[in-house]
Amino acid sequence: MNDPRPQPLAVTGEEVAARIAATVRADVRALRAYSVAKADGMxxxxxxxxxxxxPEAVRRKLAAALADVPLNRYPDGGADAVKRALRASLQLSDDVGLLLGNGSDEILQLVTTAVAQPGSVVLAPDPTFVMYRVYASHARMRYVGVPLRDDLTLDGDAMLAAIERERPALVWLASPNNPTGTLFDPADVERIVRATPGLAVVDEAYVAYASSAFLPRVLEFPNLVVVRTLSKVGMAGMRLGCAAAHPAWIGEIDKLRSPYNVNALTQAAALALLAEGxxxxxxxxxxxxxxxxxxxxxxxxxxxxxxxxxxxxxxxxxxxxxxxxxxxxxxxxxxxxxxxxxxxxxxxxxxxxxxxxxxxxxxxxxxxxx
Ligand SMILES: Cc1ncc(COP(=O)(O)O)c(C=O)c1O
Missing domain, CATH: 3.90.1150.10 (Aspartate Aminotransferase, domain 1)
Known part of the structure; x- marks a missing residue:
């Protein structure tokens, strides 16, 4: 039934803006949301x-797997079956800890939050993946970029000098790097991980296309996390990434994870698609x-x-x-x-x-x- 009485007016934009100005962090208000270019038909x-x-046959298998998902229930919070399948696909031994994320983006954010302290430094080659800087700014950390060489390769000596100067809590190494495509020299990566006083993360988002990987060496270092994603090998829409490290590191980062961060459809899809290696x-x-x-x-x-x-x-x-x-x-x-x-x-x-x-x-x- 329509209420014939006059309705109270909605709040004005000014009222909301004033409340936001008084409430939302100034540095958040100064941010711009990440925008993704539209590519319809291109x-x-x-x-x-x-x-x-x-392919059609795989789509049919996927459709059947998704149809069986009990969407009235929460997913398995530990995503155990997916972890088992990923371990097999990455050839990870049981003594390596594994954490799943809603894309590796979520992992990068969790890792940053885990080490963020007032005044602490995040250090990375420059240019590199933009989200390292974004998550550092969310966590109010100081971000230090160390320029690559002119040919876009890693300047290992400049990285070591910057690590010595800045004593970073967190060092990112995307290898191969985005947006440059360069694989960093494994000897440089090793020197940098060893010199890092805090946590070093090797982000291997593009490793499937590269000639070498650091993941098999993850337990050689007391301060290394290796990040992987399924996004770059045909499953970007599924949103599944992971971190591999010593179980003690994974245990700390896992405390910051939302309970059901990998949804039931993603888990079912991952199980179906990891069988299509x-x-x-x-x-x-x-x-x-x-x-x-x-x-x-x-x-x-x-x-x-x-x-x-x-x-x-x-x-x-x-x-x-x-x-x-x-x-x-x-x-x-x-x-x-x-x-x-x-x-x-x-x-x-x-x-x-x-x-x-x-x-x-x-x-x-x-x-x-x-
Ligand atoms: C180096 C690097 N790391 C991580 C990501 C995030 O990927 P996703 O969140 O899709 O796993 C990207 C995406 O472009 C990337 O280039």
């Missing part, structure tokens, strides 16, 4: 995803082969420099990155213009390796505009 080469959708390995092989072809084709364009990559994307410097980005956009292809991220990336585009026809379309559009 060839999407901007987010380092796998270009391959699931051969499929994803084949796709990774195809992307690696295409990365080589794409790099050669880009390097053949006038004035273009391609940086060595061990990830599923390549970074290339163009005579005019804005013009190249615009030409690709006009051709219906979305890449990431990383020019503004750091002076070392001036005029650079980050291009995710696509399927062979997608890469052909990209190369043809760039040739037309060159």
């Amino acid at each position: 060839i999407k080469l901007d987010a380092n995803e796998s270009p391959y959708p699931l 051969a499929l994803f390995a084949r796709q990774v092989g195809e992307v690696r082969a295409e990365r080589g072809r794409l790099s050669v084709a880009l390097a053949a364009l006038p004035g273009v420099r391609v940086f060595a990559s061990e990830a599923n994307f390549v970074v290339a410097r163009f005579p005019d990155a804005t013009a190249a980005f615009g030409a690709l956009r006009a051709a219906g292809i979305l890449v990431k213009n990383v020019s503004g991220f750091h002076s070392l990336l001036a005029n650079c585009l980050r291009i995710t390796v696509g399927t062979p026809p997608e890469n052909d379309a990209l190369i043809a559009a760039l040739e037309r505009s060159a």
